[in-house]
Amino acid sequence: MESLSNKKKVLEVKPLNFWERAYLPAIFKGLAITMKHFFKKPVTIKYPEQKREFSENFRGMHSLKRDEHGRERCTACGLCALSCPAEAITMTAAERQKGEENLYREEKYAAVYEINMLRCIFCGLCEEACPKEAIYLDGDIVPADYLRKDFIYGKDKLVEAPLNQ
Numbered sequence: 001m002e003s004l005s006n007k008k009k010v011l012e013v014k015p016l017n018f019w020e021r022a023y024l025p026a027i028f029k030g031l032a033i034t035m036k037h038f039f040k041k042p043v044t045i046k047y048p049e050q051k052r053e054f055s056e057n058f059r060g061m062h063s064l065k066r067d068e069h070g071r072e073r074c075t076a077c078g079l080c081a082l083s084c085p086a087e088a089i090t091m092t093a094a095e096r097q098k099g100e101e102n103l104y105r106e107e108k109y110a111a112v113y114e115i116n117m118l119r120c121i122f123c124g125l126c127e128e129a130c131p132k133e134a135i136y137l138d139g140d141i142v143p144a145d146y147l148r149k150d151f152i153y154g155k156d157k158l159v160e161a162p163l164n165q
Helices: 018-022 024-038 079-083 125-129
Strands: 089-095 108-116
Touching (some): 079 125
Antiparallel strands (some): 089 108
């Protein structure tokens, strides 16, 4: 097949000398590189014992925030679910009952709020879409697990602990 530009590159093939045919310089060069890396400080960290520092704009696990009185901020408006390109967020809204004023901020709240972490791409659009500043991606790394059902995080894993505990 001929090239589109009709330009050809001429390659010179010169015969190898004795040392190049014996591959000794290449072997010694490879050994020198290996020894240089052997005595360097390792760049890896021992993960469970050591935690690495993240940048300020790191997006970790989701968390549903509470207000200054310990009530949940989420009003189940659904904007986070609509803005999610991976469709990882599902929620069910419910009406606040009498006596639950100290639990939920407004009349409507998310009775069921789930995020499928296998689908989530950590884009942060849910965080930007929330008008009540209820969801943030400020948690730790999502832990590894073996079962798919364990990656669907409900309110039990997402809502932060109340301030008065």
